[in-house]
Amino acid sequence: MTTLNILAAGSLRAAWPDVVAAFTSLSGIAVNTDFDPAGMLRQRIEAGEPCDFFASANRLHPEALLQQGRAIEVGLFAANSLCLTVKRDIVTQDDDWLALLCRDDLRLATSTPLSDPSGDYTWQLFDNIEQRHPGLGSMLKAKARTLVGGPDCVTVPSGKLAAQWLIEQHHADMFIGYASYAPRLRGCPQLEVLDIPAPYNMQAEYGWACCSEAARPFAAFLSSVTAQTILHQHGFQSTV
Incomplete structure (x- = not known):
């Protein structure tokens, strides 16, 4: 039986098993997925690592692979945005998201910028x-500590969310x-989680790169109602 080798952005880790299980149930095609920050995954593909399909938290990485001839097709499948997580007991009545920052x-x-689209x-x-x-x-760029998503960053234990773990372990007060x-x-x-309003916030566009003919059915599945419903259940937005 065919097994697809997929490289996927780390922020998809919670949703991906449900997406893959639904796809395999419908198609009979098995999937093996390795997770890492999308910028680092792109570097691995460019270095020659075998890959049938790349799911990125930034559409620019798949598009770059297409331009290099390392992908045969690209597309979008989800969207995201940013939020601010803080230690609850540091928030005063007068604090909003910007005041806290x-x-x-x-x-x-x-x-970490460049290595991870979240950065x-x-x-x-x-x-x-x-x-x-x-x-x-400019002050915030100088203040920010890039603790995750890079090659030399701290390792967040499996199953832990970066924001939760960094704050619990006293590496940071907010993320x-x-x-x-x-x-x-x-x-x-x-x-406490604070929304960042639209005039400031970013829309993260999640893109895919089909790197082999065998992965075309999976690329098509990501646009299906089934896959989109699963992604929405895990907090992702639609790109439509």
Whole structure:
């Protein structure tokens, strides 16, 4: 039986088993998935690692593979945005998301730009803040500690959310990450999750690259009602 070798962005880790199980049930095609930050996965593919299908948290990585001739087709399959998670007992009545980011006494953690799209989107968020509040976005870039999503970052234990673990282990007081994690994070009594409003927030566009003919059925399945429903149940938004 054919087994597809898929490389998928780490933020898909919770949703992916359900997506794959539904696909295999319908098609009879087995899937093996390896997760890592999408920027690092792209580097692995460019270095020659075998891959049938690449699911990225940034559409630019699949498009780059297409331009290089390493993919035969690309598309979009989900969207995401950012949120701010903070230690609940540090939030005062007057704090909103931006006030918290500005507090000098709080340590801010993020993912790593270039290696992880979450870091790229966070830096774009800082640029959006800079446009509306000159000097503030640059300050946040200098303040942010890129603790996850890079080759030399701390290792978050399997099954733990980065925001939850970093705050619980006192590596940070707040973390900017994907809003798809918000429902699970809001279930942690010691944490508070704040939405980042649309004028500042980014839309993360999740793209795929079909790197072999064998993966075309899976690419088509990601657009199906079944796959989209599963992704929505895990906090992702539609690209339509």
